[in-house]
Amino acid sequence: MSVTNMAPAAAVAFSILFAAPYAGGSTPLAVLLGLIVLMLVAISIGQLAKHLPSAGGLYTYNAQGLGPGAGFLVGWAFILAEVIVAPGGFLILGNVISGVLHTNLGWPTWTWAPFGVVAAIMTWFLVYRGVRLSTTAGVLLGTFELLVFLALAITLIVAAGPHNTLAVFGVHTGNAKGLGSVIPGVLYAVFGIIGFEAAAPLGEEARDPKRTVPRAVVLSCLAIGMFYLICYYAATVYWGPHNMPGFLGFNSGDPWSGLASKVWGLGFIAVIIALVNSGIAGSNASSTATTRVGYAMGRIGLLPRVFTSVNERFRTPTWAVHVQALFAMAYLVILGFVLHGPLNALVLQGTISTIVIVAIYILTCASCIVYYLREQRRHFNVLLHLLVPLVGALALVPVLLAAFGVDFAGLGITGLTYPADLAPLICLAWMVVGVGLLSYFMVRDRSRIAETRRVFTEETPAEQDRAA
Numbered sequence: 001m002s003v004t005n006m007a008p009a010a011a012v013a014f015s016i017l018f019a020a021p022y023a024g025g026s027t028p029l030a031v032l033l034g035l036i037v038l039m040l041v042a043i044s045i046g047q048l049a050k051h052l053p054s055a056g057g058l059y060t061y062n063a064q065g066l067g068p069g070a071g072f073l074v075g076w077a078f079i080l081a082e083v084i085v086a087p088g089g090f091l092i093l094g095n096v097i098s099g100v101l102h103t104n105l106g107w108p109t110w111t112w113a114p115f116g117v118v119a120a121i122m123t124w125f126l127v128y129r130g131v132r133l134s135t136t137a138g139v140l141l142g143t144f145e146l147l148v149f150l151a152l153a154i155t156l157i158v159a160a161g162p163h164n165t166l167a168v169f170g171v172h173t174g175n176a177k178g179l180g181s182v183i184p185g186v187l188y189a190v191f192g193i194i195g196f197e198a199a200a201p202l203g204e205e206a207r208d209p210k211r212t213v214p215r216a217v218v219l220s221c222l223a224i225g226m227f228y229l230i231c232y233y234a235a236t237v238y239w240g241p242h243n244m245p246g247f248l249g250f251n252s253g254d255p256w257s258g259l260a261s262k263v264w265g266l267g268f269i270a271v272i273i274a275l276v277n278s279g280i281a282g283s284n285a286s287s288t289a290t291t292r293v294g295y296a297m298g299r300i301g302l303l304p305r306v307f308t309s310v311n312e313r314f315r316t317p318t319w320a321v322h323v324q325a326l327f328a329m330a331y332l333v334i335l336g337f338v339l340h341g342p343l344n345a346l347v348l349q350g351t352i353s354t355i356v357i358v359a360i361y362i363l364t365c366a367s368c369i370v371y372y373l374r375e376q377r378r379h380f381n382v383l384l385h386l387l388v389p390l391v392g393a394l395a396l397v398p399v400l401l402a403a404f405g406v407d408f409a410g411l412g413i414t415g416l417t418y419p420a421d422l423a424p425l426i427c428l429a430w431m432v433v434g435v436g437l438l439s440y441f442m443v444r445d446r447s448r449i450a451e452t453r454r455v456f457t458e459e460t461p462a463e464q465d466r467a468a
Helices: 008-014 016-049 059-067 068-083 085-105 109-129 133-162 179-193 198-203 209-239 241-253 255-300 318-338 342-374 382-403 420-444 446-453 462-466
Strands: none
Touching: 008 016, 008 059, 008 085, 008 133, 008 179, 008 209, 008 255, 016 059, 016 179, 016 198, 016 209, 016 342, 016 382, 059 068, 059 255, 059 342, 068 255, 068 318, 068 342, 068 420, 068 446, 085 109, 085 241, 085 255, 085 318, 085 342, 109 318, 109 342, 109 446, 133 209, 179 209, 179 342, 179 382, 198 209, 198 255, 209 241, 209 255, 241 255, 255 318, 318 342, 318 382, 342 420, 382 446, 420 446
């Protein structure tokens, strides 16, 4: 679930891709820095998952660590961040298929929209039928895309020959402002890696969640982060470090298919299949995680109670699944046309999700420290429960500030361009509404906020079913 939520092939081709215009030839360095920081976050989340198996995931962790109010705001922010991830996968799928059909058969470019809607309907079916079917499908689809892109990366490295260089891990390679250019690149490297925490909301459905969920979170972050690093090292040394600022525009915005056609000929079709597959797999995993959080928030009254409706046959949160699917279809069609194409809609979606998730990661690291100091003192470990989350949180602060155009420490940080520059305003507006709701609940029905601390610390429903 965590791996497929990261949508590895799609993230390589259309998420981390947006780092290249900023970081240039230092894009591999941006990916490496993003991986190191998020490994610290993953370890912190894993430590919380050991004691807090819950469908609420990150919002439960923050409610336990920083208090019910923080838990509510994290849950509110998570809804914005995750509910638009699935449409991102459908935008990728539609963009890839319509691009191929337009280039080879002359089909109109707007066909990305109906293909995206069809993908949304397929994902709705998988998620509605249950977590076992959706996660099994995710494993099979995810394995295929990883193998295809890893094979392509190795081919590019071999083809680069004497142009292989460690200069791509330097700060000033092929960009204008050194570290000031790399930090915005880290933002989009983080965009590619986020999603490793998607296993956390399955804490009430997984076997032995106190052991398996932490392992899933940490190992998926490490494995897929290394996969991204290999892929972007390969692309950078083959394309040329000083040519990377223009990498986004190659092959009409689908550079990885273009690279594959150069080194594999007709083998580029395998990359197309992998990208289509990745769009569905990532959206499937994201939808599963999002609907579980929606169910958990409905259970305690922070969303309408109808979100607690569960299908008797498949044991899936019916209304949460339906609402997620309808929203995804509306988002991809409306934003895709309003912003003049799926890529612009995708970069806006990715920037919004990344800003929100980075802020949540910072709070979750703080929650890890507070939770172990207050609730689990006998298990407290200075390295795991203080130094790791503290460094992880502090390292993400410059990345978050860069998204808002703040020139941290006078580094000359490059500001975000349109339509990514709309994302901070959207995030702020969403959180203003969230603070308003929090204030309302605190005055009118404080018990709802207090319920964000609800967590199954003894037996989860899955454990109870097996015991029965």
